[in-house]
Amino acid sequence: MKLRYQLVVAILVITLMASCFVAGRQFESLAEAMPGDGPKASLVVGALLGLNDKAIAGMDIEDVDVRPLETFQEVLSHLRRQYVSPIEDEDDLTYGAVRGMLSVLRGAPYEDRYSRFLDPQEYHSFLEENEGHFGGIGAEIGLREAELSSALLEELSGLSCPVCGADITNPKRFEVVVIAPLPNSPAERSGLQPGDHILKVDDTLTAGLSLGEVVARIKGPPGTAVRLLVSREHESQPLEIKIARAVIQVRSVEHRLLSDRVGYLRISTFNDTTPDLLEEALRELRTKGMRGLLLDLRNNAGGGLEVCIKTAAQFIGSEPVVYIQERGGKREPRNAEDGANRFDLPLVVLTNLGTASAAEILAGAIQDAGLGTLVGVKTFGKGLVQTVIPLRDGSSLALTTARYFTPKMRDIDRKGIAPDVEVEQPPSKQYIPPLSEKDVQGAAALKLLREKVKESALTAA
Numbered sequence: 325m326k327l328r329y330q331l332v333v334a335i336l337v338i339t340l341m342a343s344c345f346v347a348g349r350q351f352e353s354l355a356e357a358m359p360g361d362g363p364k365a366s367l368v369v370g371a372l373l374g375l376n377d378k379a380i381a382g383m384d385i386e387d388v389d390v391r392p393l394e395t396f397q398e399v400l401s402h403l404r405r406q407y408v409s410p411i412e413d414e415d416d417l418t419y420g421a422v423r424g425m426l427s428v429l430r431g432a433p434y435e436d437r438y439s440r441f442l443d444p445q446e447y448h449s450f451l452e453e454n455e456g457h458f459g460g461i462g463a464e465i466g467l468r469e470a471e472l473s474s475a476l477l478e479e480l481s482g483l484s485c486p487v488c489g490a491d492i493t494n495p496k497r498f499e500v501v502v503i504a505p506l507p508n509s510p511a512e513r514s515g516l517q518p519g520d521h522i523l524k525v526d527d528t529l530t531a532g533l534s535l536g537e538v539v540a541r542i543k544g545p546p547g548t549a550v551r552l553l554v555s556r557e558h559e560s561q562p563l564e565i566k567i568a569r570a571v572i573q574v575r576s577v578e579h580r581l582l583s584d585r586v587g588y589l590r591i592s593t594f595n596d597t598t599p600d601l602l603e604e605a606l607r608e609l610r611t612k613g614m615r616g617l618l619l620d621l622r623n624n625a626g627g628g629l630e631v632c633i634k635t636a637a638q639f640i641g642s643e644p645v646v647y648i649q650e651r652g653g654k655r656e657p658r659n660a661e662d663g664a665n666r667f668d669l670p671l672v673v674l675t676n677l678g679t680a681s682a683a684e685i686l687a688g689a690i691q692d693a694g695l696g697t698l699v700g701v702k703t704f705g706k707g708l709v710q711t712v713i714p715l716r717d718g719s720s721l722a723l724t725t726a727r728y729f730t731p732k733m734r735d736i737d738r739k740g741i742a743p744d745v746e747v748e749q750p751p752s753k754q755y756i757p758p759l760s761e762k763d764v765q766g767a768a769a770l771k772l773l774r775e776k777v778k779e780s781a782l783t784a785a
Contacts, residue, residue: 396421419443419719423534429724430467430498436724437467437498438710444718446536449543453574454595454628460543461550462509462572463516464593464625464680466706467535468501500530500538502554503704504623504678506574507592507758514567515755516552518623518678518704523562524553546571558751577601582759584774585613590620590758591635594627594682599634606638616670616777618769619690620758622700626681629709629728633658636686640693641666646685647729648709655729670776671696672769675743680704688730688741697776698743699769707737745772 403411411417422441429436442450502520505511522530525541533541542550552565576598579589587609591598609617619639626632629646636645637660644657673696675687684703690696709726729735747768749756759766 415717422721423536427534436708437469438706438708438722439724440535440722442536442712442720442722446540447714447718447720449539450712450720460572461511461514461516461567461569462506462574463511463542464503464506464678465500465522465535465539465542466503466625466680467498468521469498500533500535502678503680504625506572507578507590507623509572510567510570512623512755514565515753516554516565516567517556518676520554520556522552522554524551526551544569559753563753575601577605579605579609581609581612581614582618582770584777585615586770586773586777587614587617588620588759589617591683591686592624594624594631594635596628596631598627598631599638602635602638614669616672616773616780617667618672618674618766618773619696620674620766621679621683621687622674622676622758622765623678624680624683625678625704626683626706629658629682629685632682632685633660636689637661637664639667639671639686639695640664640689643689643693644731645689647731647733648726649729650726655733657731667695670773670780672773672776673698674765674769675700675703675741676749676765677701677704679741681706684736684741685728685730688734688736691741691744692731692734697745697772698741699745699747699772700743700765701746701748702740702742703736705736705738705740707735707739 400414400417403417419441426439426441428434429439500522502511502516502518502522504518505516522538524530525538528541530538542552544550546569549566549568552567553562554565555562574593574595576593576595577589577591579587582588589602589605589609591602629648633645640660641664642660643666644659646658647655648658649655671690673687673690675683675698679687679700680703684706687698687703691698707728708724709728710722711725713721713723715721727735727737730741734741745768747765749765750762752762756762759770
C-alpha cells in the first residue's frame with residue numbers, strides 16, 4: 325500500500341511540474357540532494373504542501389490524501405485534450421481554480437469576506453499602495469453581505485444545488501461597496517462616499533465579478549475616466565459618477581493647529597510612512613503649544629497591523645493595543661514598544677462607516693483606555709487579520725489568519741465600534757471637506773474638544 329501511494333505521488337508530481345502547477349526548482353533541489361532512488365515521497369509531498377522540515381520529518385505518507393490533486397489533474401487533462409478551443413493560457417485556469425476555492429470561504433460556516441488571491445499584476449499594485457503611491461481613483465472597496473428581501477428569500481426557499489442536490493437553506497449575496505475614498509483623491513472630489521454600492525463599472529455589472537476583477541476594471545492609465553453606477557442610501561435612483569483616474573500620492577497624515585491652540589490631525593490610511601509622519605506631526609503641534617487634539621479617522625479603511633501598532637503606541641503608550649487570536653490559539657496581547665508615552669492631552673476621535681480594520685483597532689484602543697471620546701457614527705466592523713503570502717510566480721494569497729479583539733476583549737467583526745457621542749452627517753451628493761461649514765460631525769467634535777480643554781485648564785489651575 326505504501327509503495328502504491330509513493331508511485332501515485334511521484335506520477336502526480338511529474339505531471340504537475342510539466343503543467344506549471346508545482347514548485348519545480350524545489351523538487352529539483354530535493355532530487356539532487358538525494359541521488360540514486362530520488363526524493364522520498366514524504367519530502368515531495370511536504371514540499372508541495374509548503375511544510376517545513378520538522379513537519380515533513382514527522383509526516384507519514386499514508387496520512388496524505390492525494391485525491392484532490394488527482395481530481396484537479398483529471399479536470400486539467402480533460403480541458404487540455406477535449407475542450408472545444410485550445411487553452412491559450414493555463415495560468416488563467418490556475419488562478420481561476422484558486423479564486424474558486426477561496427470563494428467557498430464566503431459562505432457558511434466560514435463567513436470570510438476578505439481572503440483573496442492576487443495575481444502578479446494585482447500584487448504589484450498592492451505593494452505600490454502600501455508604499456503610498458499608485459494609479460487609480462483613490463478609493464478602498466470591499467465586499468458587504470447584501471440584505472435580501474423577505475419576498476426574495478421566500479422565492480429562494482426550497483432551492484437545491486443542481487450539482488450535489490443539497491438544500492440551499494441560507495442563501496447569501498454580496499455587494500461591492502466603497503469602504504472609503506482617500507483624502508484629496510479623484511474619488512473623494514467626485515463625491516464617492518463610504519457605503520456606496522457599486523452596481524456597474526462603465527457598462528459592466530459588478531454582480532458575479534470577484535472583488536479583484538472589479539478593482540482591475542476601476543484602475544487604469546492616469547488621465548482616463550471611469551464611470552461608476554452606484555446605489556446610495558437615501559437616494560431613490562442610482563447615481564452615475566464619472567471619475568478621472570490619476571496617480572494617487574497618499575500622504576497618510578495631515579495636521580494643522582486651529583484656533584484656541586487646538587490641534588487637528590487626520591490619518592487617512594496605515595502605510596509604511598504613517599508612524600514617522602505621525603511622530604513628526606505631534607512633535608510640531610506640541611511645539612506650537614497644542615492644548616488638545618482632534619484625531620480624524622473618518623474614511624480610513626485601515627492598512628498594515630504592524631504599522632497600526634506602531635502608530636497606536638504614540639497614543640496608548642506601552643499598554644496592549646489589540647489582542648490577536650490565531651487558529652486554535654489563545655488571545656495574545658500586542659503591545660507597543662517599551663518606553664512609549666501615553667498621550668496626555670484632551671483627545672476627541674472622529675469615526676464613520678469608512679473607519680475600518682486598523683483604524684478600528686486604534687479607535688477601539690483609545691476608547692477602551694478611556695483616553696479619548698469617539699464622535700460620529702458606528703464604524704465598518706472588520707475584525708479579521710489578513711496575512712499576505714507571496715507565491716513563487718509573483719502572485720500572492722491574502723489569507724485570513726487571525727481575529728482581533730480590543731483591549732477589553734470586544735469582538736467588533738460585523739458589529740463595528742459605537743461612538744461615545746453619535747452625530748450623523750446630513751445626506752449629501754457632494755463631497756464635504758473636513759471641518760468645513762457643512763461638516764456637522766467635525767463641528768460637534770470641535771465643540772466637545774474645546775470644552776474638554778477648558779475643563780483640563782481649570783483642573784490644572
